[in-house]
Amino acid sequence: MKEELHPKSPSADEQLSGTAGQQHTVHNVDCKICGDKASGFHYGVHACEGCKGFFRRTLRMRLQYEHCDRNCKIQKKNRNKCQYCRFNKCLSLGMSHNAIRFGRMPEAERRRLVHVTTPDSDSLVSDLVALSQRIHSSYMSTFTMTKTRARDILTGRSNISPFVIYDMETLWQAEKGTVWDQLLTQNPPGTEIGVHVFYRCQCTSVETVRALTDFAKSIPGFSTIYLNDQVTLLKYGVHEAIFCMLASLMNKDGLLVAGGRGFVTREFLRSLRLPFCHIMEPKFNFASKFNALELNDSDLALFVAAIILCGDRPGLMNPSQVEDIQERILSALRRHLQTSHPDAPFLFPKLLHKMADLRQLVTEHAELVQSIKRTESSASLHPLLQEIYRDMY
Known part of the structure; x- marks a missing residue:
């Protein structure tokens, strides 16, 4: 994978010392529960x-x-x-x-x-609280557009008034420097509007992938994983994390872009021709349900960390090591939710279900992107995203 997705590798001594144990595999036996290949x-x-x-x-x-x-x-x-x-x-x-x-x-x-079956000790609880605080601190320092900031802008509590993009003319105004720092050389751009929106989505995705890579490196335990497994976790996890965080920037009418400087209306995105009109609508549908859970930034930090450290990603060399790290993060998340949402006892299992919803959302998105690549000759894909999507599903 390209350089942006390559976190720092553990040393050869670390990798050979048993940090990642061997995985015993049973060949040609199906899982009795779901029919997948048994391990x-x-x-x-x-x-x-x-x-x-x-x-x-x-x-x-x-x-x-x-x-x-x-x-x-x-x-x-x-x-x-x-x-x-x-x-x-x-x-x-x-x-x-x-x-x-x-x-x-x-x-x-x-x-x-x-x-x-034994009760949680005080020291374990203290460790989980410390883990939560460390991940939250890293999350807040890595991502500038937090949910708190986004909701303040969307509800008018901030002094930022985003420029509203609702048609082709306002989009080109935004491109002239009203919203985006990266100015286009053509005015208006020579590409068709749907292709251009696809390009803008990619720009945002690439920026967020790089930030997520930095965030992943800060998660306790991540740097001890095989380098190949680190890359695999990022390859499969970054888009699930992106769509999870994207929900914070959305309401029923549109979404914030460019750090809150712009607001693209949902109707404008729906008005794009096929297949580009299908890029964002499924993300709005997911966001409406996900935002109803009323998570805060500290909840989201742990949830995003758990998404990245997912032990059932295809091709992991040592899935059990990843599972152990993820389960510690999930334990911290469960404890944290009991404190931050004491009146929502089913919130934690609901979040585990949202992990499955995000996986399905990414699968459908990857299929759409591959379809656009095949049918739209003018719609190119960023090299980093090409590497992520290659052999993904």
Whole structure:
């Protein structure tokens, strides 16, 4: 991957010292839960990394999911849609719950699961609080357009009055320096308007990818991961994180751009010709539901960190190491939400569900981008984004 996505690599000694252990793989065996390729015999059944991590996270964090009586069919393509039915299927197929059925489980894993049933110690809580504060501080110093700042602008509480872009004329005015610092040489640009909006979306994405790479480096534990795994986590995680943070810049009428200096109306984006009119509309639909959760910047910092450190990304050399780091972040997020949202007991599992929604949103976005590349000869793709999308889905 290009230089922007290459965090600092651990030393050869670190990589060879066992920081990332070996992953045992079971060949030609399907996961009993979702049908994906099983990675081993986990908690009593053959399971994939995704279902293993889901079950372990449910146990460790004592999660309770909203009831569902539809008996949803759990498959690889939809396994993240209904957490209640997925967990019930884990139990019905023999994965242990309260009385852990250890079977062939390694001793280290057995000790870790026994530890789940013990109360959280004061020192552990203190460590999670410190982790939350460290990630929040890094998030606020890395990203200038925070949710707090964006909501102040969108609700008129800020002294910033964004320039409204609602048609072709106002877009070209914005390009003349009213909104964007990067001035175009042509006036108006020689490209068709839909292609130009696609270009602007890419500019913003590239800037955010670079910021997310810096943020990832600051997450405790990230620098200990294999360099190849760091790149894989960023490749698959940056767009999920981008669309999560993008929701903070949106309301039902449009979105802020250029650090709040501009506001592009939703109707203008809808008015673009096919396929460009489909670029942003799914993001607005996601944002309306995501913003209803009323997360603050400290919540979002931990959520974005958890998105990046996702242990079921394809091609990871040591997924269990990534899972361990993510679960610590998720534990910190769960504790933090209990404090910041005491009246929303289901907020944490809802956020885990939003991770699945973001993954689907990115899949659809990647398909649209690849379609635009094939059908629109004048719509080029930034090299960094090309590298991210290559072999992604």
